Each structure stands twice: as structure tokens, then as C-alpha cells.
Amino acid sequence: MAFLHAAAKHGSSETKKRSWLPYLLLLPGLVWLFFFFLLPILTLVSTSTKTPGLGIGEFDQTYRFANYWDAIVNSRAQFLRSFEYAGIATVLALAIAYPLAYAIAFKSGRWKNVLLVLVVAPFFTSFILRTIAWKQILGTSGFVNRALIDLHIIGPQTHLTASAFAVVMGLTYNFLPFMTLPLYSSLERIDPRTIEASGDLYANAITTFRKVTLPLSAPGVVAGTLLTFIPAAGDFVNAEILGNPNTKMIGNVINARYLQIVDYPTAAALSFTLMFVILIMVTLYIRKAGTEELV
């Protein structure tokens, strides 16, 4: 009896030890989040309601919430443009990435790993460099522009760069891997026998795709579109390098407010608004997609 009692006691101290272990493991992450996420966000919120002080770069806390109103009204066009460009780029990336991910997951055989490395390969060079490269490729004397002119697809004086087209194309290109990889991982997890079963149960190829493959890859579609849309909406590099003054996105405005005009409160208000709007859109999107548990 005594032995049993001792054993039970030992067991309970074991569970106690286990109960604080998860918190200990979480601690470094929580500390990181506090200093590099929570604190900056609070600073951002606090900065967003300040007004200019005496010197350049000095601001006083006056709780001026009208900063938000002014910022949104003044940058309405850029806000809308950001979501429009990001939206188009996301749809295009999905259209390109889905067949690609499908082919890698189901049809690539022994080339699978090589193809996956190729999808990630662009990351080995800098984001900025790759975007500048597109400026060359699409440039007036670049082969794409010349070929399109020679084929009379576009007029002789048309430029592809410094246009909305180039910006959206740049966004699509730059975020394509973020769309491809989650799509691939959810497609790859599909048991090929469920696809065979669908054929066995009288569904032709199109119905099988609609009723089985697509729903089963929905988590990848949701993850991929989020990973593309969110950074694309806040991007300023593509608009900066491939755009013109009429294709400025909200990221360009925030960038300019911070670094050129040194108007921190407006920049902070815009940043916070962008974050908030994206958060709402994402929440609505995930609700509608109904795959919260799957992501």
C-alpha cells in the first residue's frame, strides 16, 4: 500500500513539472513578441495621434484623432489602388500557381524536388534586384516591348514600364512563390485514391476537380491568397521601380511620409489604418471560406 501511495505521489509531481514546461518554452517567443510587436504597435498608435512640435521630427501628444480622417481622405486613391492592384495580382498568381502546384504535386515524378527548388530559387537574389531586372526586361528597348510592337499587338509608341500593368505584373511575379508553396503542400497531401474514387463514382475529370480536388486544396488556396494579398497590399517597391506617379500605392505614401516629409503621425495613422483594414478583410474572407480549422 505504502508503495502504491509513493508511486502515486511521484506521478503527481511529474505532472506538475510538465505543467509549467510549455510556458517556459513559450517565454522566448513571448518576450520577442512584446519587444518587437506589441511595443512598436503601441508606439505606432501613440504616434498616430500626435501633432508637430517646434523642431523638425518633434511631435507632441495631443490625441488628435482627426489625423486618421485627414490621412484617409488625402490618400483614399492610393488605398483603393493598393487593394485593387493586390487583388488583381492575387487572382493572377492563383491562376498561374494552381496549375503549377498541381503539376508539381501530381505529375512531376522524380523532378518534384528540382521543381520545388526552382520555385524558391528567385529568393536567392534580392527582391529589389529582381524587380529592377523586370524594368530591364519590360523596358522600351527590351525584347518584350520590341516584340509586341513588331507583332502589332501594341502601338509603336507604347511603353510597358512605368505603368499600372508593370506594377501588377511585378507584384504577381514577386509573390508567386508565396502562392505556389501552400497550394503545393495542400495538393500534395490529397490521397490520389480519393481522386480515383471520384472517377469510380461516376464523376468525370471536371466534376472530380470541382467536387474533390478543389475543395480538398481549399486550405492551400486560402493560405496562398492571404500570403500574396497581405504583403502585396502593403508593398511599395514594385510601384516605386515599375510604376509612375499615377500608380502610387499606399506603401509609397507611408514611405514618403516617414522618410521624405518626416510626417510621422500621418505615416503612423496610415500604417495603422492599412493594418486594420487588412485584418477586417482577412477575417471576413476566412469566415466566408469557412476553413479556419484547416489553415
Place this chain on the structure above:
Amino acid sequence: MVDASTSAHGDLKLSHLTKTFGEFKAVDDLSLTIPEGSFFALLGPSGCGKTTTLRMIAGLEEPTSGTMHVGNTDITDMRPYRRPVNTVFQNYALFPHLSIFENVAFGLRRRGIKDVKAQVDKVLELVELPHLADRKPTQLSGGQQQRIAVARAIVNRPALLLLDEPLGALDLKLRRQMQIELKWIQTEIGLTFVHVTHDQEEAMTMADTIAVMNEGRIEQMGSPADLYDNPKTAFVANFLGQSNLIKGAIESNGADSLVVNLFGQKVALPRSRSAAKDSSILVGIRPEKFRIQPEGKEMSGNILTGGVISDVSYIGVSTQYQVEMPWGQELIVFEQNDDGIPPLDKGDKVKLSWEPIFTFGLDGSQDANAGSELIADEEE
């Protein structure tokens, strides 16, 4: 156009069906007829071509040559979704994103059937799981998923139901139970079942007819009892149950019986049970047909003397002996523990006897061990 997926029925006829993967002949000129309404098992070790045959019938694999007919309908080049065939897949392949109800309704909906609900409810009733209709497949146990996979297939009333190792993922006890249940369902709805398995006990429990496959060909086909009692090749004798196959030479060829010399000892077997082509013969005796006695006791029938027990396993209902014979071969003997006599011991000198009618004879040019090593592989 008449939709074959519902109208075609009748016997399944496979004629000269061949499938090669590169150099490898998975199925080699296979011809057989599966009568409508029967429970047919394709039995064989892995790689024998049984799954490839099933996948060709389902339309998931294209035959290299040969034809397949259901009744008078040629299904050889038919798309899988047009065939009057449904499959129960090895790992069930239920649709994880759909409820159990929608899984079962899938085939009905594709064919635009009207009273989906009534039919799904009926078949869920048949597999005794109507209360799980709203669950998702992952919320079900293995045995439940198995039944839903069967329900999803039979709700379509196909001319043929294909079962690809359907019980492979279940534990032994559940497997036994499902064997009985599947057999019952088959009798209840009267569909033709074609069942692929490597488990000889499973095939024997359920099937009316078993085709034993080896290396892309059918070794032998028949009822379970016929295959067990009258194996025609060493492979079948070893793969379906256990056999003692002893090499011998036919000495005299009487009208009704043969006398065979087994390493100097003479035994008899009915002429009708011998498949030997010349004087070289493999004499087969099933382990439970042997009687075992200490050396010196009187025995009748065929007798082999000079054995020494090399191993004893007491299994409760029976005792399993390994007996080393003077010519070096180990014979297996199952002795029912029904006489109250304690088992013999290792090292005891014994003789074996059996009734001549229990002896079968095989062509002596075969490898006596063909098929026996495969069983051990499959059990893993």
C-alpha cells in the same frame, strides 16, 4: 446513348487480359469468367497481378491487350466513370471534406438520381450506421469507415463490386467480424463481388470461388474446399493452408491407386488425385491428416517410419509437431488435443500414418517450397 453504368449486367468475362509495365508482365494472358451474383476472390501474394487485374476492371489501369465484358457490354475501353463497376478502396478513400451522408450520396448525385435521401438512408441502415450520417470520415473508427466505403459503393447497385484488400487495415478481430458482415451484405443484395486479397483465410471464409494467382497467371480456380483438398500445383498447396510435399517416384500404376516410393518407404494414393505427369511425383499430405504415434505402436493406412520430433508447439486446441524424417525433411503435423493423451516430447522417435484417400499427388518437377515463403512475407 444508353448509360452502361446502370444498364449493363451479367457475367464478367476477361479474355486474354495482359498488362505489362515496361519489361514486367504484371498480368499475363488472363482469361476467366465470374458468374453474376457470385462472391469471387482473387488470391495471391503481393506482386502476383491481382490488384492490377482489379484496377483494369475498374478502369484505373489500361490493359496492354485483351478484352473485358460485363454481359454483352464491352467495357475494355470505357472510362471509369462510365463503367457499371464500383470499388471499395484499400484505405477506403472516403472524401475527407464531405459528411458521411454526402460521401454515400456522391455517386447518386453524379448520376442525377432523384430520391437520394431515401437511398442513402436505406444503405446506411444496411451497414447499421444511420446515426453517423452527419459526421466527417475522420471522426469514424477504421471499421466504421470500412462499412461506409462499402455503403458508398453498393448504393449505386453496380453490376460488379470490386474490393481491393478491403480489410487489410483492420485488426484481426474486427477483420473476422467484417468478413462475416461482407458475406452477409453480398447475399442480401445479390451483387457480384470481386475481392482481391493476399489473406487465404479471408478468401476461404467469404468467397464462393477463389482464383489463386501467381506471377500474373491463375494457378488454379475453384471452391475453397476444392482448392484445399485438391491443389493442382505446389504453389497452391503451400499458399492455401500448409502442406507437406514429399518427393517420390511412382512404382506401380494400378487401376485405382498408385504406389509411390518415398525414400524407400511405400505409400498409396488414389489415382484420381494425382496430377503427376510421369513417374516423378510430389506426394502431398495436409498436416492435420497425419496421425502421430511413438515408434513401435500399431498403425494402419499409409505409414512413414523413422521420424524424430524436432519441435513441439502446444496451441491449446491442437499440438503442432515438426518431425524430422530420415531423409532430412521436416514434416508438419497438427494433432487435435481431443484424446486426453499428453503431447509427445522433443526427441521422441515417432511414426506417422494417414488414410491413403487424403493423399494428393503433384507433378514432381516443381519446387516443393513454391509459395510457402511468400506467406511469411505477407504476414508482416
